[in-house]
Amino acid sequence: MVDLWLLGQATTSGLLLGCIYAVVALGLSLIWGVMEIVNFAHGDFLMLSMYLSYFLFTYLGLDPLVGAILGFLMGLALGLLIEKGLIEKVLGSPPIVTILVTFSILLIIRYGAMAAWGPGVKTLHPWYFMAILDLWGVRISMAYLIGALISLAATIALHIFLTRTYTGIALRATSQNRLAAELLGIDAKKMYTLSFCIGVALVGLAGGILSTFYYVIPEVGGRFCMLSFVIVVLGGFGSLLGTFLGGLIIGVAEEISAIFIPPVMKDVVAFILFLLILMLKPSGLFGEVTR
Amino acid sequence: MGRVLEVDDIDVYYGELQALWEVSLHIEEGEFISLVGSNGAGKTTTLRTISGILTPRRGKIIFAGKDVTGWPPHRIAQEGLAHIPEGRQLFPRLTVLENLKMGAYTPKAREHFDETLEFVFTLFPRLKERRDQIAGTMSGGERQMLAIARGLMLRPKLLMLDEPSLGLAPKLVQRVMDTLRRLHEEGLTILLVEQNVRYALELADRGYVLETGRVVMEGGGRELLEDPRIKKAYLGL
Known part of the structure; x- marks a missing residue:
């Protein structure tokens, strides 16, 4: 007999965790949606931001959530540098070229980090690391809750930007029809740069958030990159709402499955779910019709 | 009244394939110009070159007093060129x-x-x-x-339309043409590319006829409609 309290407990933390996953995946989804390139280095940008939070906390005593804001800014700068310096030069090349470029960036960042900071696990413990909030009998990790709230705020901000501002709508317009956008005076190259910067900035924010409860190692990006792919495909390419809901689904699925099976298997559940949904609906849950 | 557009002696290629030869045309403020010709005559190529999607290998394009040859499309659009490409592109x-x-x-x-x-x-x-x-x-x-x-x-400053009647029922084609007439009456400068030669030339102040990448005829809209060669080649008379 499954304990209902346990299920409610797992669902709650799953939803909170899912909000954070969603922000990681939204960055990937935005870059894919606008530029049609698969950013394999996505998880490693996340890792960089986790280290940023770790160092700021350990040496300067800065709260990792301040680190998350700085991670966001670092993402903007890093995104600008990499897009202008590398990606822009290979846009329009066959997909294998952009894949190799982002994969090279992954290798350089990941093993650069390993060389610089060593392979060991690092953790940081802000005051809310072990804090638990009791809400009507449901116990909630403070770190999850704060992380989820910031993630939710970032998601809402992104939504407002994409639906209420000229630049945001132009970003979506460029992703739907580049030529038409250019004929109306929209600088498509600028839109590409912007979407890459925002995408990396979002994952930078998520890195700071994750560092408050997740271990920091140079290879941490691999898991989150795969997870983001699953979330984006699950939700349907090109749909940011789908990506967000995909994040929630994966978060809940992981937490609930942890009740029944050993935690090391939790990614297996996510991937089985992913394959099942693709078999039933290949365009993803919220996949939009192609143009 | 000024000159809105001047296309001066352009050659345009797709890779090594030449699509336009020595094409020249000009549009004055407030004019309605139609560009007619059969499939593959180079009408769309001409529009795509004016709006900067293609760059001429020779010749110049002056739009609203500026030499825009080689400019990217978004910069030319910012100068006031609206190009409505074939197939709507919404x-x-x-x-x-x-x-x-x-x-x-x-x-x-x-x-x-x-x-x-x-x-x-x-x-x-x-x-x-x-x-x-x-x-x-x-x-x-x-x-x-x-x-x-x-x-x-x-x-x-110039509205360019590529085959706006394509795929529309006759009644809707009439609606579109009426709209263009009204916009012209309100002073808008229009460059229309149309398969429907009769509509296009009836509306136009002046027209250009393209054949295999060259301008072969130009003149007043009505004048071209009455021309025996046009009647034979495009109107089936």
Whole structure:
């Protein structure tokens, strides 16, 4: 007999965790949606931001959530540098070229980090690391809750930007029809740069958030990159709402499955779910019709 | 009255394949110009070169007093050129209103967004009713109206349309042509590319005839309609 309290407990933390996953995946989804390139280095940008939070906390005593804001800014700068310096030069090349470029960036960042900071696990413990909030009998990790709230705020901000501002709508317009956008005076190259910067900035924010409860190692990006792919495909390419809901689904699925099976298997559940949904609906849950 | 567009002796290639030879044409402010010719004569190529999608290998393009040869499309659009390409090219997953907003993307157009929108909605009341509908879900006729409306939102010095009647029922073709006539009467400068030679030349102040990448004839719209060669080649008379 499954304990209902346990299920409610797992669902709650799953939803909170899912909000954070969603922000990681939204960055990937935005870059894919606008530029049609698969950013394999996505998880490693996340890792960089986790280290940023770790160092700021350990040496300067800065709260990792301040680190998350700085991670966001670092993402903007890093995104600008990499897009202008590398990606822009290979846009329009066959997909294998952009894949190799982002994969090279992954290798350089990941093993650069390993060389610089060593392979060991690092953790940081802000005051809310072990804090638990009791809400009507449901116990909630403070770190999850704060992380989820910031993630939710970032998601809402992104939504407002994409639906209420000229630049945001132009970003979506460029992703739907580049030529038409250019004929109306929209600088498509600028839109590409912007979407890459925002995408990396979002994952930078998520890195700071994750560092408050997740271990920091140079290879941490691999898991989150795969997870983001699953979330984006699950939700349907090109749909940011789908990506967000995909994040929630994966978060809940992981937490609930942890009740029944050993935690090391939790990614297996996510991937089985992913394959099942693709078999039933290949365009993803919220996949939009192609143009 | 000034000269809005001058295409001066351009050669255009697709890779190694030459598509236009020594094409020259000019448009004065307030004129309605039609570019006619059979399939593959180079009409679309001409428009694509004017708007900067293609770059001429030889010759010059002067738009609104500026030499825009070799400029990217978005810079030329910012000077006030609206090119409505073949097949509408809407943003299918944006709403009608969002599509119109993108029409007014350039700083100059954005300043006048509200008044232009009002004008466009009186021209196409249907779009006002459907302002929150997703563009991709509308009918062919409505989509063509949205494409024209979006071009107008740019407050263009020159509106270029490529085959606006394509795929529309005769009644809707008539609607589109009536709209163009009205816009012309209100002073808009228009360059129309049309397979439907009769409509195109009836509306036009002047017309150019393209054949296999060359301008072979030019003259007043009515004058060309009466020309025996045009009658034989394009009107089946």
